[in-house]
Amino acid sequence: MKTKTGRVLLSLTLAFAFSNAVLAQQSATTVAPSAERLRAHVSFLASDKLEGRRTGTSGATVAADYIADEFARLGLKPLPQPAAKKLKNKFFQPFPYVSGVELGKGNELMFSFASNSNSAPRVSANQTGFRVGEDWMPLGLSTNSRVDAAGLIFVGYGITAAELKYDDYAGSNASGNIAIIFSGTPDGDNPHGQFARYEDVRWRAIAARNAGAKALIVIATEENFQDDRLSRLRYDNSAGDAGLPVIAISRRAAIKILGLGDSAALLELEREAKSRPTIERKAYSARTGETVTLATDLVRREADAANVVGVLEGSDPSLRNEAIVIGAHYDHLGHGGAGSLAPKEGEIHHGADDNASGVAGVLELARIFSAQRPRRTLVFMTFSGEEEGLIGSNYYVNHPLVPLANTVAMINMDMIGRMKNKTLTVGGIGTAEEWRSMIESANLMQGITVATAAGSPHGSSPGGGVPIVVAANGQPVVSSDPTKQFTLTLNSDGYGPSDHSSFYAKQVPVLFFWTGTHEDYHKPSDTADKINYDDESRIINVVSRVIQSIDAADKKPTYTLAKTEATGRSTGFRVYLGTIPNYADTNEGLLLDGVRDDSPAAKAGLKAGDRIVKLAGRGVRNVYDYTYALGEMKAGQEYEVVVMRGGERLTLKLTPAARR
């Protein structure tokens, strides 16, 4: 039964593949992908000169210029844009990007002792000022704000975890005061500990805000403050600010502020905070009568960042209005920092596989298709800001240069240079009805050889494979060599850790080509010499066949809602709402790109374009607050969700479902 089904399917696929082969042969010119050209592109993009192409750096701009020059050389055209005259390069689509944060002049941290007598205030003797940059540092997510003479409340690790029935704020009176916590979690460094998902200070900042705290102070882990990662200013472009001042202080400063005698006493407090039974933890109080005055002033530095977009207009008078986007991100991690897996900082992260390989693929496909006359319009697009949270592609889908309604498919290539065992992973299979058969036939075609008119010597297959179609004279016309095909790993999900996610969130069918991770991933050692260029050129061949199939069909790919696959990592969330959030938007609520059919969100009446501002009693400014609120919800229980819809504030009832 199994075998038979397999054979029937195979022959159907073969028939489809064969018709594609004929179509491909009909195209006027055939330009084959070149391993040497791929090597040249990757070698330049991953060279030391470009310094790892971190978004907002000159290395990224050199990469963008290189891509734009290639686009121009291949005859691609820029797309019309608002304020096109002001563009540094007509192929660029700039987007706002904060490349760094600096200390402004208004930072202040002052600790005031209680005055024992009620006599005249003794200001100077009772105050200790701390130096920004030495004793303390605002965190990149901190809001610029000032808190005058507020009380200080010690709350352990500052974690509120409903699902663990754990609350550091229980009975703490943090409201109106400044909360002070240890960095890290009660689990220590255990990445699989129950508190692992609260490691990021962002979650603790939300917990502090929810508890009514005016500001959050985090005590550094490292004895030497300059060695602590919290002492280094960093800004997360995908997240915005936390809604309250958040600072890190040195352990030395913490000893003074908490009125502890020495570092042994601080260690003892930390040990105690760790070992307390989670449920019965009581908040500690600092000495009474003391106040802290805190002002944070961060200057966010904007830098140039741009997607590079070139277009090859379609030849068919009506189908040219439909566009196929062919994309890859060109940014990488620069000299390390956020996202790096290198043991030490500072070295150039070359990013040959991630993702000079994908960009080289885009450039080769642009060369191949500019020698043909595709019916539909092909939009070649390389993104920046991917490593920091798909910023460039998110900006594009919110400011598209070709209407998204006319964008019939998005093909993404991210890390396609390290193929092992001839295995190719393709994601997004579940996002269009046609994808599976198109991918399978494109793969099959790799092993297919069609005899030319001259023919091959009598009796032998062209290309040396198994004969499939044999002519009346006994000569094989079409033969297949399975050893030339890839082993395909097909994933249905349209979401994933790269730019196709941004398009799928807008209901565009997507395909994601990937050769998998490896030991050099996100390390300086991801270099051009390690790329498998021969296999990459075969991948480009398969991708070009897929694009040809899309273009050859009169009907555009049929969008389907893909099954979202488990990420393998437990998020700890027990509930499912079925919202499709817009991750680019921050700080004015969570904008929804859509809701899944028949989901709790759909049943509650949530719609695309709604902005969630409150969920289950929690204020929602951005996706982090939203996620946080989600973590506190229970399946089957009714909650209120407040949304802004066209200037109107609506309160809806929402009942989450259980997550499988």
Ligand SMILES: [Zn+2]
């Ligand atoms: Zn990456």
